[in-house]
Amino acid sequence: MDLAALRTAHPDHWMMASAIRALTLDAVAAANSGHSGMPMGMADVATVLFTNHLNFDPAAPHWPDRDRFILSAGHGSMLLYALLHLTGYEDFPIQQIRDFRQWGARTAGHPEYGHGRGIEVTTGPLGQGIANSVGFAIAEEIQRATWGDKIVNHHTYVMAGDGCLMEGISQEAIGLAGMQELSHLIVFFDDNDITIDGRVSIADRTDQVARFAASGWHVQAIDGHDPEAIDAAIVAAKADPRPSMIACKTHIALGHAAQDTSKGHGALTDAAQMQAAKDAYGWTAGPFDVPTEIKAQWEATATRGKAAHAAWAERFAKLSANKQAEFQRAYDLDAPKKLSATIRAFKKQASEAGKSVATRKSSENVLEVINPIMPETIGGSADLTGSNNTKTADMGTFTPDARTGRYIHYGIREHGMAAAMNGMVLHGGARPYGGTFMCFTDYARGAMRLSALMRVPVVYVMTHDSIGLGEDGPTHQPVEHLSMLRATPNTHVFRPADSVETAEAWELALTSTETPSVLALSRQNLPTVRTTHTNRNLTAQGGYVLAEAEGKRQVILIATGSEVELALAARDALQADGIGTRVVSMPCMELFMQQDEATRRKVLPAGPVRVAVEAGVRQSWDMILMGERGSAKKSAFVGMDGFGASAPAEVLYEKFGITAAKVAEAAKALL
């Protein structure tokens, strides 16, 4: 590359882009780790985007109608941090750049949502950002259709690299976005032909432009270092009614000795080489120093966005106070006031009706009363709508022709669905829930972990939650998944036993502001076990006494979901033998463990023997069974110790020994 020619052709642009490159080199060198090459390669695209297009206001990082900028190639985090610093975000003074990758800094190795205002999303696990962006764009489409384009009308810009596009999740995102004609989604592909192991061609020869085109995208291929070409491509992308992909041919680590090599992907810390690169840029300022006039030019890129923000604020102020409050409520993740009463009424009706219902159907019944009062919900399923029971009567389907529809047919794309839901929450104004079979949490794990890490309250509706699904067999029968999810920090795993607990779980999931929820729901019918109505949400305690022992309390049976009925039947048998038996329903272990010790002891006193029953593996039960200090000496677990099998559900329960008789037997053996 002839850097001098580039500099001469667009001197202001060049020095602004050089500021990104210089800060990147300085920060990575100071940290002695990180990724220099990506920011250096994509600095031109970023500079044009911020200068000519992106509507943002550093003084109001959460302005709802801002354009979103998503760095899917999260290892290039210094690109984002440099931009946030240069444009004047309060959370990113130069000290943050100096503290790149250090304890307590907002400038973590990969962008971490919540660490500083201006970071729209946590990225780093490749492919997530581009899949999140589909959720951002869907949320924008729905809100634009709902509120009108005077209130909501912005773009989602994404930078993705070869890594993002090789990850399978990208295909799920591309396919969904193409079908949905998400016209406000614009993806820059950092086409630098380099990955960690070498040239891209050692692992992939995909024509990415043709691939995106095959899924209905508007596609362009440009020189990623030519400011005019970049600008023209963005203009064309905005004008096209399809989602747009701009393949930007770039040089990784532009201007450095490691340019166009795998080495350039990593941390470039050699002082002489850094100096040579800066010399090539014509960058004479010292480390972490940005000349005042260049900083001023960068700060001026916000002018357009500040004006747009002010104009938007005027338009927003013209909405009725009620409408403003309703708009804000959804962005604040506040549940509507009516929710609590609605849930209580549902519970009362369900406990009185006392029907036998699969909890997946109970969940649908709850959603039928919730969705009409929570317009911010966005439902969906990974092609199992009728099985997950996720669609309610009031919900139109979201399609290119029906933008106020709130139900998404995600297709057979669990990972893409989960990531899109993360994007919707992060966009704001949306509360997504999505369904698949519990076993396919395996496919969605990459994004589910990020819900927990980013603290976004996505709701995962995971039906067919055990061998109770029957004939589909072990590939479809979760056994380790409850433990896996319980092992994950900041995740609430609800396994309700009946319609009442299902309603309680939904209330907790929809009032959560920082924790994702997993609802593990049965395929098979379950009797109502909460036949006495309580206004109080007992599931909020995590575990509670469902049936008290008669006579001396010798046994405590603990169960979740479909096994609560087995525990109750075992209690009947034990009580018939004169053995006082309490049944504890434990719909959410995490919430139970958050209770104070007195509450936990009240539910699980130290004396009686304990038997837990759950059609899954034991691992997550050890703490409950043995007590935090091994307080309960005698305990047993009735559940699975291997994979399931294909047969009718009742046969499987019998063959795997998960029955009331086995539970009673286990308790007696301990006495």
Next chain:
Amino acid sequence: MDLAALRTAHPDHWMMASAIRALTLDAVAAANSGHSGMPMGMADVATVLFTNHLNFDPAAPHWPDRDRFILSAGHGSMLLYALLHLTGYEDFPIQQIRDFRQWGARTAGHPEYGHGRGIEVTTGPLGQGIANSVGFAIAEEIQRATWGDKIVNHHTYVMAGDGCLMEGISQEAIGLAGMQELSHLIVFFDDNDITIDGRVSIADRTDQVARFAASGWHVQAIDGHDPEAIDAAIVAAKADPRPSMIACKTHIALGHAAQDTSKGHGALTDAAQMQAAKDAYGWTAGPFDVPTEIKAQWEATATRGKAAHAAWAERFAKLSANKQAEFQRAYDLDAPKKLSATIRAFKKQASEAGKSVATRKSSENVLEVINPIMPETIGGSADLTGSNNTKTADMGTFTPDARTGRYIHYGIREHGMAAAMNGMVLHGGARPYGGTFMCFTDYARGAMRLSALMRVPVVYVMTHDSIGLGEDGPTHQPVEHLSMLRATPNTHVFRPADSVETAEAWELALTSTETPSVLALSRQNLPTVRTTHTNRNLTAQGGYVLAEAEGKRQVILIATGSEVELALAARDALQADGIGTRVVSMPCMELFMQQDEATRRKVLPAGPVRVAVEAGVRQSWDMILMGERGSAKKSAFVGMDGFGASAPAEVLYEKFGITAAKVAEAAKALL
């Protein structure tokens, strides 16, 4: 569709295909569950494939040079079972078809590897089969290059549906296969435009033919009910040097009232509609009855394969006895005799050298001595070769121009890598291992679970196994993953503490015949803790006494991997205070729990207090800490209770309180 015309045009073909359709209808109706439509739609393709092309021998289901038939759309399992029955596989008499989806039957809801000979792979979780097939085809290419095409020369045929192709993993498979020019891989796309939720277009408008072409595949689009077109397409696919995709336009549930509808995807059990469909086929035999002449025609499809098998056997017999034994050894998953001595020598050298080495580097060092004596190993990494330390000096890279290379650059495709590795083991003659960062087990989970379920001994080399990776931050720092993997049945999770344990773990992983292994390896250097050489593989016991208490044994410290050195330092501190302290290294919890009770008690006697230290969540440790019956009353855990952070590793250990001082402190608090 004009079924009569189809029947008239190719009467023999038609009745053979009708046998598949009739058996499918009968079996699904008897089970009252399952998927009728897919087998009915793809029966013509299957019939042509088996009649004119597939080389198979029902009398020798494991004949190494057979063509492989992979039903990626595993819900259509009755297609496979019908084929195995009709062609005369001993494990699939008509009773198995009658027992479809019943307890103990070989005919599970989805094809389960190991349930009956003739099932090449477990499918059902969508997209897995097509990704497995890439591994089958790679194994075939390597072996063909190694042994010559007289010994290895066969095709891998795959049937994949819209679900398989919407799953992201399919893109990983398509990209890798295209780049690698896997000419013996032929995929039939069941292009029926129907998914469970409706027409495909409600979720996807991808031009699949263009998509495959974009990744370098040979592509064709045909009428999937025209036997001549099917045959011609297979002939063309075999002739092309690229992997081949044949889009077969089909009608789901052909000839049934539910044809071309989502209903047709599921269980078609209405007796009158079934009869009407059979009438339309001209099928007059009773349920589960296949007229003798049609059965004979089906059995005759094996003639070509039987002859090929006989000819192959003659050629194979001409190999030297040594070569024959070596070929068979790899297919039997027998480790070479030299392995044990090689590992012992490595251990002796490592314990004497006593160096400080990251276990990822130790792993590379072990592989350097193993790979030369185990030509069946196939290494690789998901674009982290230099970080995972998975490539050894003797291993050439597998490319279209170097087919004896045994190292695969999988690209940034963890899920596709894991599934391809499953395919390699299932193909036979291969022992794959593949690396990525431990945290990205999340991406590979779908296939890792299937390694466990199928009982295939894939080795997952998961480096950067804790906050010890430092600056990359919480997106890259596993905390729950050790517990998640330990919760998974039939999975060995090894977390070695030094070079010696790493060698022992590799020995166990490479001699395993039925259990996949995960090697959790450190980024950071670890001191050698096994400084005294033992021939015995102590890791095989799962946990063992690494350092005995001096004086009265009051404390047992238990640790894995990088935290063993902390436990030893804590022991020094405690012993200095006169507190007798044992250190137990626990490199594989699963193997420890498989020991008899006496052994476990010897390692973890009931008396002393127990403190476990691991830089992950506590969940999987409860059983070890509290004893199976709560035998150890006093215990503590030093580890993580949330996500990590971005900072240098030593800062993180300090800030999260995972230090020798904290371990000693925890022990003292219990005394």
